[in-house]
Amino acid sequence: MGSETRSSPGRQDGHVALITGAASGIGRATAVRLAGEGAAVACLDIDNPGCEVTVRDIRSRGGRSTAIDCDVTVPDMVARAVSKAGTWLGRLDVLVNCVGVGSIDRTEDVSWDEWSRVLSINLSGTFLVTKAALPSLLESRGNVVNVASIAGLNGWRYMAAYAASKGGVIALTKSMAAEYADRLIRFNCVAPGSVDTPLARGLEPPEGADERLLERRRALLRPQIAQPEEIAGAIAYLASAEARFVTGSVLAIDGGATV
Numbered sequence: 001m002g003s004e005t006r007s008s009p010g011r012q013d014g015h016v017a018l019i020t021g022a023a024s025g026i027g028r029a030t031a032v033r034l035a036g037e038g039a040a041v042a043c044l045d046i047d048n049p050g051c052e053v054t055v056r057d058i059r060s061r062g063g064r065s066t067a068i069d070c071d072v073t074v075p076d077m078v079a080r081a082v083s084k085a086g087t088w089l090g091r092l093d094v095l096v097n098c099v100g101v102g103s104i105d106r107t108e109d110v111s112w113d114e115w116s117r118v119l120s121i122n123l124s125g126t127f128l129v130t131k132a133a134l135p136s137l138l139e140s141r142g143n144v145v146n147v148a149s150i151a152g153l154n155g156w157r158y159m160a161a162y163a164a165s166k167g168g169v170i171a172l173t174k175s176m177a178a179e180y181a182d183r184l185i186r187f188n189c190v191a192p193g194s195v196d197t198p199l200a201r202g203l204e205p206p207e208g209a210d211e212r213l214l215e216r217r218r219a220l221l222r223p224q225i226a227q228p229e230e231i232a233g234a235i236a237y238l239a240s241a242e243a244r245f246v247t248g249s250v251l252a253i254d255g256g257a258t259v
Helices: 026-036 050-059 074-088 112-139 160-183 211-215 229-240
Strands: 016-020 040-045 064-071 093-099 144-146 184-192 250-253
Touching: 016 026, 016 074, 016 112, 026 050, 026 093, 026 229, 040 050, 040 074, 050 064, 064 074, 074 112, 093 112, 112 144, 112 160, 144 160, 144 229, 160 184, 160 250, 184 229, 211 250, 229 250
Parallel strands: 016 040, 016 093, 040 064, 093 144, 144 184, 184 250
Antiparallel strands: none
């Protein structure tokens, strides 16, 4: 199966999108995809040089983009960054929370600092950016797409902190979808399985890991790993008017791993 996905030119014309974690992986692919569909894209990441690479890529294709430096765990910094994104072109229509970190170890070996780091970035960061963006999204009747994981749906071996953080993202998405439906803001999330990203490539099982656990939740399809552009295609759909009747949904993109 190929990993190419086709953009829908014009689907995001006139819209402004804010993408967190836009310096690499799914965030970068999503920023490029939405720009290709006509959105002006504000790229937010703590990795500003990486963000600038994404911005240059978008501009080289004729799109509009700007880079915003931000640590999503710092409330004041988040408020300033989201405000900058909203005032850049005077509106905000789409928020995609892609920023995230991984962690892999036996649970008895996970330190409090590591637990706190993963939850702070993956879950609290998603909350902080979403909260800061809400006034603009209420005005535009926009939508939010969060990046969770199948680890948050079914749990994952040696990844308790990561699974807990992504399970929290799923619960946050559903809670906000219910709360804001009558105010016409949609909240959805994707739950990828294995994706070829720097985050995934940097995770190695602990020494002596149980092979039976490592084989659990493997994708059924071949190849057993997705490309970031495939996840970006699903995000682009959820962020578009074509998904008008979709809110509170969790779209697993995992090659059948959770079947």
